[in-house]
Amino acid sequence: MKLRRNIATSESGFVFNPTNGDSFSTNPVGTEILFLLKEGMSFREIKDALVNRYDAEPSVVEKDIDDFALALKGFNLLEYES
Amino acid sequence: MKAKQKEKRVIAVTGLNAIDSPGPGVAVIRALHDSEEWDLRIIGLSYEALEPGIYMNDIVHTTYQIPYPSAGTSALLQRLTEIHAEENIDVIIPNFDAELFNFIKIGDKLKEMGIHTFLPTLEQFEARDKLNLFAFGKKHGFLVPKDKTIFSIEEIPSASAEFGYPLVVKGKYYEATVAYTLEQAQKAFHKLQAKWGLPIIVQEFVSGTEVNVAALGDGEQCISAIPMRKLYITDKGKAWAGITLEDPTLIDLAKKFCKETGWRGGMELEIMRTLDGKPYIMEVNPRFPAWIYLTVGAGQNQPASLVKLALGESVSPFTDYHVGKMFIRYSWDLIVDVEKFQQVSAFGKI
Amino acid sequence: MEKLKYERPSIKQLNAGLMNKFGLKTEYNPVTHIDGAPVKQIIADYGSPVFVMSERQIRKNYQNALRAFKTRYPKVQFAWSYKTNYLSAVCNVFHQEGSWAEVVSGFEYNKALNNGVPGNKIIFNGPDKREEDIRLAIENDSLIHIDHFDELYFLIEICEKLDRKPRVAIRVNMDTGIYPMWDRFGFNYESGQAWNAINKIMSTDRLELVGLHSHIGTFMLSTSAYAVAAAKLCDLAYHFKLKYNQNIQYLDLGGGFPSTNTLKGSFLPGADTVPSIDEFAEAITTTILNYGFRQDELPLLMLETGRAMVDDAGYLLGTVLATKRLSDGRRATIMDFGVNLMFTSFWYDHKISPAQEFSHHTEDMVVYGPLCMNIDVVRESVSLPLLQRGDNVVVHKVGAYNMTQWMQFISMRPNVVMVDMNDKVHLIRRAEKLEDLQMMEVMPEYLEKHEL
The missing domain is CATH 3.30.1490.20 (ATP-grasp fold, A domain)
Structure with missing residues (x-):
């Protein structure tokens, strides 16, 4: 899964979808995930990156990323899978 | 050439929702600017990120989000304390019915902090409530349905x-x-x-002609009263245009109202004049109406007078006003970058 | 390299909706201690969920209420409303403070006796008093508050058999301008029923009428209704004196004072809108004082306030079992406590605080209990920090009615502890065990065996 190409993100945690005009805000971990997604990382790679950086169980991070991905999908921020 | 340096005043105003069913905040702010009494800094206080006043940067210098009235007085006081530390507010003018209870309740605490308000007492506020209006009219000798x-x-x-x-x-x-x-x-x-x-x-049911009076009481007497009749009403029942009237009965009613109740602050009396001329009070709004800028046009700047009263200055009652002054409300599209909206939504300050 | 503190990722749509006057509020300041006792330690020692009663808050509430009335009126007596919270340790805090007992069933009556309350300091209220209960109350010289004519006649009958003359009061219901009118309890004032009951009592020689009682409603937000109630009781007492030349010894204004909880659907929080005990005291005492009794004939004023005394002294500590996302994208948090323990969540928006620090990021969520039942909703919509499985929370103001109306449903009832005046934690009711519940069950022999 990938973030839609035209989604604008900022360091302060703002997300703007120019296609439909929706705006969002994310907390720091959320901001980081979006940033890594933009870099082209997969969710799996993101999980490893977060586990390295943060004091958290891999299983917890995995569950949270899945949940976050669900939210992104719900907000129409992800590319459709082909 | 300036004759003298104007005094700096920081005034915070709520009700920036100048939408199709507008709050009075933007009109109050325009009135304050028109008075040219002070070197003004206007602080907007908003509940929603899309209140148009937030984005009117020529008349509102900065805006802070405040907690919804339903969050209660302690949340409100905490937020105002934060804002006060940044802005050093002199006067707050709340403009929503729903928030008045909280602002009245914390009035003394605000005063200790150096923030002035000019509001009715809790008793006055509750007595004119819809549920108590009839008893209120009976007690003070007003016609109320x-x-x-x-x-x-x-x-x-x-x-x-x-x-x-x-x-x-x-x-x-x-x-x-x-x-x-x-x-x-x-x-x-x-x-x-x-x-x-x-x-x-x-x-x-009382039939007749609906008229409204915007008035200001100083706690003892009526400082200003401007009667207005709506000329055009939107599908939401709001005035689209209105005109000031010459009507001594209504002025007397407002004077009697202020005197009888000891009303402190702005108000709007919604009145039905029956065919035989009797003025029935239908509702008492305990704050300025959205059309308050018309009082400036009519020659009695009620918001500016309220600020003076709040600051402890005495204001002598107005005597004259222009009859036949009209207001015609219009809508205006502001152009704003999304960053500003995001800034307000996420950080509660702009 | 030291790892950073983790918080689960969150994304929130920035509200571009219509102006919303009835918004949500955030409740995210952490509560880490109940009085001086650490929340985490209580959970470690007594499990989760666990109810916590603050002895300090109970005494403070009682003393404040007593001060409010005593500084205004010379003769005041409180009676602890057992049904509000009849855990014996809680009752005894009130009894140590000087409260009598107010009970509404034989079970509660015996509980009060077991707690060491002298029989003549028990007020026996309610529509359900069985013969054995009434006999016991008569033996013990308790104050019997008569609820209906059937009870009045029944009582007279028992007194004839026992040849005793108990002290009684009648409960009076009346129009105090509030809705609903609690006319299902007691004798009606306006219709003359109450006066008839008084005359009936005086016409037999079997009962001694000493008091008049009213209890006009619950969670009352109007102080003036109490002034009306007090005036009507004074009226009855006055006419009683005129006709029988005796004094009514006490007026019992009952309870019904609200706590500072926020009722569902109310716009402003309870803490801002609920009148204080002083305001109720002022309304009641000025009415009685101004009624025109002779100073030496002023009746004793009794009060049975429950909720306002104990609600904010009770906390429920719990733990997040899971967080999940509902089909519409909303966050749902499942706690290890639900409506089985918090009956009051049906009518209050209970405040929930996290028990540990979080960032300022919050999420709107629905808070569910652990029951496998759709009705198990603790908060329909609340903004809370980014809670994770295992995080602890503190639910506020659960001291009234929950520890009496809780249900043994699906799971068993947890420990209840009390934090004393020195912040020491005492177990006051241990968690139920399977054996406790099995103990009451009886298995018919033919059902003992099966082959699966």
Whole structure:
């Protein structure tokens, strides 16, 4: 899964979808995930990156990323899978 | 060449929702700017990120989000303390019915912090509430339509026996329907109960011409009163245009109202003048109306006078105003970058 | 390299909706201690969920209420409303403070006796008094508050058999301008029923009428209704004196004072809108004082306030079992406590605080209990920090009615502890065990065996 190409993100945690005009805000971990997604990382790679950086169980991070991905999908921020 | 340096004043104002059913905030701010009394800094206080006043940067210098009234006084006081530390506020003018209870409650604490307000007392605020208005009118000798607070549909016939049809069926907080038959009254009862809960208010129907008076009381007497008749009404029941009237009866009523109640602050009297000329008070709004800028046009700047009163200056009552001044409301599209909206939404400050 | 503190990722749509006057509020300041006792330690020692009663808050509430009335009126007596919270340790805090007992069943009556309350300091209220209960109350010289004519006649009958003359009061219901009118309890004032009951009592020689009682409603937000109630009781007492030349010894204004909880659907929080005990005291005492009794004939004023005394002294500590996302994208948080323990969540928006620090990021969520039942909703919509499985929370103001109306449903009832005046934690009711519940069950022999 990938973030839609035209989604604008900022360091302060703002997300703007120019296609439909929706705006969002994310907390720091959320901001980081979006940033890594933009870099082209997969969710799996993101999980490893977060586990390295943060004091958290891999299983917890995995569950949270899945949940976050669900939210992104719900907000129409992800590319459709082909 | 300036004759003298104007005093710096920081005034915070709520009700920046200048939308199709507008709050009075933007009109109050325009009135303050027009007075040219002070070197003004206007702080907007908003509840929603899309209140247009937030983005009117030529008249509102900065805006802070404040917690919803439902969050209670302690959350409000905490937020205002933060804002005060940044801005050093002199006066706050709240403009929403729903927030007044909280602002009145914390009035003393704000004063200790050096923030002035000019609001009615809690007793005055509650006495003019829809549920208590009839008793209020009776006590002070004002004409107020008879009403009855009812909890059951069975009570409608006894009310109609007293008032006759048509009668007005009103919800606890908002909405009113005129019912011409028992069936219509029952239908309205069910609808309003479902929406706003019990009790329901059944009120005598008074027919006539609706007029409004914007007034300001200093706690003892009436400082200003401007009567206005709506010329055009939107589908939301709001004035689109209105005109100032010459009507000594209404001015006298406002004067009597301020004197009898010791009203402190701005207000709007909603009045029905019957065919034989009697002024019935239909509602008392405990704050300025959205059309308050018309008072400036008419020559009595009520918001600026309120600020002076709040700061402890005495203001002598106005005597004259222009009759036949009109306001015509218009909408105006502001152009804003999304960053500003995001800034307000996420950080609560702009 | 030291790892950073983790918080689960969150994304929130920035509200571009219509102006909303009835918004949500955030409740995210952490509560880490109940009085001086650490929340985490209490959970470690007594499990989760666990109810916590603050002895300090109970005494403070009682003393404040007593001060409010005593500084205004010379003769005041409180009676602890057992049904509000009849855990014996809680009752005894009130009894140590000087409260009598107010009970509404034989079970509660015996509980009060077991707690060491002298029989003549027990007020026996309610529509359900069985013969054995009434006999016991008569033996013990308790104050019997008569609820209906059937009870009045029944009582007279028992007194004839026992040849005793108990002290009684009648409960009076009346129109105080509030809705609903509690006319299902007691004798009606306006219709003359109450006066008839008084005359009936005086016409037999079997009962001694010493008091008049009213209890006009619950969670009352109007102080003036109490002034009306007090005036109507004074009226009865006055006419009683005129006709029988005896004094009514006490007026019992009952309870019904609200706590500062926020009722569902109310616009402003309870803490801002609920009248204080002083305001109720002022309304009641000025009415009685101004009624025109002779100073030496002023009746004793009794009060049975429950909720306002104990609600904010009770907390429920719990733990997040899971967080999940509902089909519409909303966050749902499942706690290890639900409506089985918090009956009051049906009518209050209970405040929930996290028990540990979080960032300022919050999420709107629905808070569910652990029951496998759709009705198990603790908060329909609340903004809370980014809670994770295992995080602890503190629910506020659960001291009234929950520890009496809780249900043994699906799971068993947890420990209840009390934090004393020195912040020491005491177990006051241990968690139920399977054996406790099995103990009451009886298995018919033919059902003992099966082959699966």
